Amino acid sequence: xxxxxxxxxxxxxxxxxxxxxxxxxxxxxxxxxxxxxxxxxxxxxxxxxxxxxxxxxxxxxxxxxxxxxxxxxxxxxxxxxxxxxxxxxxxxxxxxxxxxxxxxxxxxxxxxxxxxxxxxxxxxxxxxxxxxxxxxxxxxxxxxxxxxxxxxxxxxxxxxxxxxxxxxxxxxxxxxxxxxxxxxxxxxxxxxxxxxxxxxxxxxxxxxxxxxxxxxxxxxxxxxxxxxxxxxxxxxxxxxxxxxxxxxxxxxxxxxxxxxxxxxxxxxxxxxxxxxxxxxxxxxxxxxxxxxxxxxxxxxxxxxxxxxxxxxxxxxxxxxxxxxxxxxxxxxxxxxxxxxx
Amino acid sequence: xxxxxxxxxxxxxxxxxxxxxxxxxxxxxxxxxxxxxxxxxxxxxxxxxxxxxxxxxxxxxxxxxxxxxxxxxxxxxxxxxxxxxxxxxxxxxxxxxxxxxxxxxxxxxxxxxxxxxxxxxxxxxxxxxxxxxxxxxxxxxxxxxxxxxxxxxxxxxxxxxxxxxxxxxxxxxxxxxxxxxxxxxxxxxxxxxxxxxxxxxxxxxxxxxxxxxxxxxxxxxxxxxxxxxxxxxxxxxxxxxxxxxxxxxxxxxxxxxxxxxxxxxxxxxxxxxxxxxxxxxxxxxxxxxxxxxxxxxxxxxxxxxxxxxxxxxxxxxxxxxxxxxxxxxxxx
Numbered sequence: 001x002x003x004x005x006x007x008x009x010x011x012x013x014x015x016x017x018x019x020x021x022x023x024x025x026x027x028x029x030x031x032x033x034x035x036x037x038x039x040x041x042x043x044x045x046x047x048x049x050x051x052x053x054x055x056x057x058x059x060x061x062x063x064x065x066x067x068x069x070x071x072x073x074x075x076x077x078x079x080x081x082x083x084x085x086x087x088x089x090x091x092x093x094x095x096x097x098x099x100x101x102x103x104x105x106x107x108x109x110x111x112x113x114x115x116x117x118x119x120x121x122x123x124x125x126x127x128x129x130x131x132x133x134x135x136x137x138x139x140x141x142x143x144x145x146x147x148x149x150x151x152x153x154x155x156x157x158x159x160x161x162x163x164x165x166x167x168x169x170x171x172x173x174x175x176x177x178x179x180x181x182x183x184x185x186x187x188x189x190x191x192x193x194x195x196x197x198x199x200x201x202x203x204x205x206x207x208x209x210x211x212x213x214x215x216x217x218x219x220x221x222x223x224x225x226x227x228x229x230x231x232x233x234x235x236x237x238x239x240x241x242x243x244x245x246x247x248x249x250x251x252x253x254x255x256x257x258x259x260x261x262x263x264x265x266x267x268x269x270x271x272x273x274x275x276x277x278x279x280x281x282x283x284x285x286x287x288x289x290x291x292x293x294x295x296x297x298x299x300x301x302x303x304x305x306x307x308x309x310x311x312x313x314x315x316x317x318x319x320x321x322x323x324x325x326x327x328x329x330x331x332x333x334x335x336x337x338x339x340x341x
Numbered sequence: 342x343x344x345x346x347x348x349x350x351x352x353x354x355x356x357x358x359x360x361x362x363x364x365x366x367x368x369x370x371x372x373x374x375x376x377x378x379x380x381x382x383x384x385x386x387x388x389x390x391x392x393x394x395x396x397x398x399x400x401x402x403x404x405x406x407x408x409x410x411x412x413x414x415x416x417x418x419x420x421x422x423x424x425x426x427x428x429x430x431x432x433x434x435x436x437x438x439x440x441x442x443x444x445x446x447x448x449x450x451x452x453x454x455x456x457x458x459x460x461x462x463x464x465x466x467x468x469x470x471x472x473x474x475x476x477x478x479x480x481x482x483x484x485x486x487x488x489x490x491x492x493x494x495x496x497x498x499x500x501x502x503x504x505x506x507x508x509x510x511x512x513x514x515x516x517x518x519x520x521x522x523x524x525x526x527x528x529x530x531x532x533x534x535x536x537x538x539x540x541x542x543x544x545x546x547x548x549x550x551x552x553x554x555x556x557x558x559x560x561x562x563x564x565x566x567x568x569x570x571x572x573x574x575x576x577x578x579x580x581x582x583x584x585x586x587x588x589x590x591x592x593x594x595x596x597x598x599x600x601x602x603x604x605x606x607x608x609x610x611x612x613x614x615x616x617x618x619x620x621x622x623x624x625x626x627x628x629x630x631x632x633x634x635x636x637x638x639x640x641x642x643x644x645x646x647x648x649x650x651x652x653x654x655x656x657x658x659x660x661x662x663x664x665x666x667x668x669x670x671x672x673x
Contacts, residue, residue, distance in 0.1 A: 234415035234423035235465065248486040249412050249427065254357030254537060256381060260486070276485045278414040280425040295381035295547035341381070 002026070002176050003320070004156035007166035010096065012065030012149040013082050013200045016040055019061040023175060023194050030182050031192070037211065041204045042194040047186065053334060053341060054189045056214035056296075057181065057327070058205055058285045059174030059221070060198035063167070064309050066095065066150040068130070071141060075134030077104065079150060080125070083199030088122040089310050094153040097132055098144055103153065104130040152311035162317045163240075169313045170222035171198065173303045173320055177220045180324045186331050198285055202252065205285035209292040215341050216259070216297050216334065219285040220323065222315065223247075223277060223302035234278065238304035241316040243273030244323040247300035249280045252287025256297045262339045263299055263330055270329045272322050277302060297341045301326060342515060342658050345369075346503060349511040349518075350495045353443040355410030355488030356427045356539045359383050361443055362406040366514060366534050373521045374532070380551065383536030384544045389521060391529040393673070400528045400672065401554035401634070402520070402665075403545050403623045404513035404561065405538030408506070410488040411440060411451075411469065416480065420473030422449070425464050427488060428539030429647065433462040438649065440469060441492035447471050447482040448492055491649040501579075501655045508651040510538070512641050512658060513560035519662045526669040528555070538623055542590070545623035549630025556597070556635045557627040559585070560665070562653065563617050563640035574617060576642040579654040581611030582661040585638030588617045590625025597637040601668055608667035610660050615640050639665055 011019035020042050028034060031044035042061070048054075064083035071077055077097070081087075091108040107129055111119070130150060134140035154167035166172075178192050191212050195204035209217060223245055225238040238245040246263050247255050267274030277300075290298040303323050306314040333339055348369075352361035363385045367377060376388040385406070391397025409428030416422055426432075436459070438451040449471040457466050469489065473479035491506035498504055505511070517532050524530065531552050536544035549557065563583050566574030576583050584601045585593050598614075605612040615638070628636035641661050644652040
């Protein structure tokens with residue numbers, strides 16, 4: 001199961017190797033040419049001899065994670081987040097540390113021992129540590145070195161009706177959409193890029209856009225969704241189950257109006273539900289891509305992801321499948337000359 | 342100049358949706374240039390070939406068209422719009438503001454939820470009332486993703502001062518349009534009416550990479566320090582064009598600055614040196630294009646930058662055109 005395999009793999013920013021290998025194994029026989037660039041982005045070319053605009057599709061392989069920075073006397077691991085993590089969500093969460101996937105838990109003082117004022121304050125990074133069951137620094141050092149990485153320890157599971165939970169739908173769901181899309185053939189030169197270091201500032205995407213010089217680019221993302229109890233409509237960003245979300249404005253991009261409207265129109269014509277992403281916070285690889293070279297017509301299409309950047313993220317499998325359908329429909333429309341730059 | 346600025350100030354130009362401004366500029370510059378085109382970011386390029394033919398060096402002149410705006414992120418059941426900022430706007434200063442939507446021209450008023458202290462206001466507390474009776478009625482006039490700017494237009498104060506919500510930077514656009522009419526330069530001039538400056542000079546960045554000029558010059562407004570208890574700033578209203586030495590985005594190389602200073606002296610135009618450490622301009626984005634582009638700037642001093650009532654002295658504008666024309670004329 002592709003989503004399970006992808007989300008359970010470990011892919012800290014800058015250390016995406018495991019995810020890259022999984023994707024490589026999936027696509028090696030589909031793509032015409034596959035290579036990895038200097039930063040680690042996996043690039044797959046298809047049908048580069050075809051006429052028509054060159055399209056770059058991207059999804060990032062990395063996830064929010066932690067780096068071990070020191071080992072304390074008692075064998076506890078000090079860590080720093082890589083990417084945007086809300087420190088308040090970390091307490092008591094299980095993690096997997098290093099290549100051996102050691103179980104660890106982000107420990108905290110028991111409620112019994114906390115003073116009343118401590119209960120009202122979120123923990124600072126200095127109060128948090130990962131416990132891997134070692135009783136001393138010497139013992140811990142047998143298994144872990146500073147510089148090792150940790151990720152949330154969450155298994156993929158389908159829950160409820162047509163929903164799934166896992167740790168890194170942001171953005172393994174985008175990786176899965178790209179892999180499924182690559183299985184279809186388009187009469188267009190299409191480049192699929194599985195990018196690195198998105199969570200640390202969109203670092204992988206710019207170089208791949210610079211190298212491949214696309215006419216059109218689309219990033220597939222997992223994006224914020226907070227359509228839960230009591231949240232007013234303007235605070236939700238997206239609605240789970242209401243289809244792929246097309247970005248309008250975020251912290252790094254104002255979407256190309258013509259292309260954004262084209263995508264929505266294609267969805268409407270094909271009977272695929274589409275929504276607009278209704279917030280301006282956050283960013284994705286388009287922020288780097290659209291400013292590359294002489295400027296690139298770009299869009300972001302996202303699968304609404306509840307509890308993003310946290311251990312258990314939830315998506316709708318209908319949204320996932322509709323994102324695959326929408327992306328195919330958009331590429332077919334470009335193939336047929338329905339959108340040109 | 343006054344009429345030209347008025348004409349350029351009327352259209353709404355939210356960052357990312359500059360089309361209404363672009364159309365006006367396109368019509369104005371068309372007769373005076375050899376080529377006009379645009380790009381994926383929304384920049385408008387107007388090219389005037391240099392007198393020395395195809396081998397001419399290239400200078401890029403940039404003036405941003407956009408202004409801060411409110412982007413619609415949601416429409417509620419009663420037809421009220423929820424908005425988020427595009428560019429530097431503060432929620433607490435917007436209550437009661439009159440706005441206009443760039444795409445449809447629909448007008449609206451910014452309101453705030455009750456019970457939040459003015460200083461604590463955030464955009465999530467604000468809404469725009471476009472006089473819609475319902476969600477469906479609102480959707481007839483405004484869509485999610487539409488953007489609105491202030492709707493205060495253009496005013497005159499006394500004999501020589503003008504006021505407007507978009508003088509930053511339609512004044513720069515007007516200077517550039519006028520210079521294209523008047524100038525004869527040895528260099529090929531690529532005038533870039535740039536998009537998306539207010540959100541971080543995104544248009545200028547792409548324009549610099551695309552044109553890769555031998556030099557670049559930014560035309561913008563810059564705040565003055567001549568009002569009661571104002572921040573200490575080098576510029577004075579009516580003191581003549583400011584020649585950029587430093588802003589938040591770059592430090593201008595003395596060599597680049599000196600060429601402009603010399604042009605001002607030769608043309609007998611009074612000038613000031615702009616040192617404005619908290620003002621952003623397109624200069625920084627241009628300057629870092631490809632292997633680096635020598636970049637400078639000429640600014641029109643302005644009061645009340647960052648408010649809906651920016652004030653500019655018409656003589657400063659005229660002198661800026663004179664200085665720019667003189668500078669371009671001496672390029673061989």
